[in-house]
Amino acid sequence: MATYEEVKDIPNHPEKYLVDVRNASELKETGVLPSSINIPLPDLERALNMPDDLFTKAYGRDKPAIDAVLIFSCKAGGRAARAANLASTLGFVNAKAYKGSWTEWEEKQSQNI
Template sequence: MRLINVIVGVAAIVCVALLSPIISAATTANNELSADLSSAGKRSESTVLSSGAMATYEQVKDVPNHPEIYLIDVRNPEELTATGTIPASINIPLPSLESALQVEPEEFEQTYGRAKPAKDAKIIFTCRSGRRAQEAEKIAKAAEFTNLSVYHGSWLEWAEKEGLPQ
C-alpha cells in the first residue's frame, strides 16, 4: 500500500511539473485575449501603435496612414511578383533579414528605399501565411529590436479580404 502511495505521489508531481508551463501559457494567452477584446472596436492611433505579438488585418490596412510603422514582407521577390504586395510594405526576404537589420543606416536606405528602423520602431512582419513572419520576429528580437508584431494572417488573409489572388 505504501508503494502505491509513493507511486501516486510521484505521478502527481510529474503531472504538475509537465502541466505548469501549459497552464501558465494558457493564462497569459487568456489575459492577452481579454485585453484585446476589451479594446475591440476602438480604432485609434494608440490601437495601431500598441505593442504586442499579433497585428490584425485592420492594423495592417492602416499602416499607410502611419509612416512611423514598418511593414516588412519577408517573402521572396518571385512570390511578390506572382501575387502582389500589401501597400506600404517593404520587401526584405527572410534569408536577408538578419544582415539587413545590421547594415549601416545609409546602406539600408539605399537598398530598401526607407530609413533604417530604430531599435524601438514599430515593426510588423508579414509573409504568405505567417510562419516566416514569426521567424522574422525572432531574428529581429535577437538583433535587439523591441517593438515587434507578426501579422499572422499575412498575405493569405490580406488577399482574401481584399479580393486578390492568393
C-alpha cells in the same frame, strides 16, 4: 501579433514598418501589401545590421530605430513569426508578425470589392 486592421492602416503611419519577408518571385505572383518593403527572410539579419545609410540606399527608407514598430508578413504567417523572433533577438523591441499575412490580406480585400 499584428491584425489585418493594423496592417491596412500602415499607409497612415509612416513611422511603422511593414516588412514582407517573401521572396521576390512570390511578390510577382501575388502582389504586394501597400506600404511594405521587401526583405526576404534569408536577408533579414544582414539588412537589420546594415549601417543606416546602406539600409536607406537598399530599401528606400530610413533604417528602423530599435523601438520602431516592425510588422512582418509572408504568405501564411510562418516566416513572419520567424522574422519577428529574429528582429527581437537583434534588439528590436516592437517586432511582431502579421499572423494571417498575404493569405488573410487577399481574402479580406476580395470581400471588400
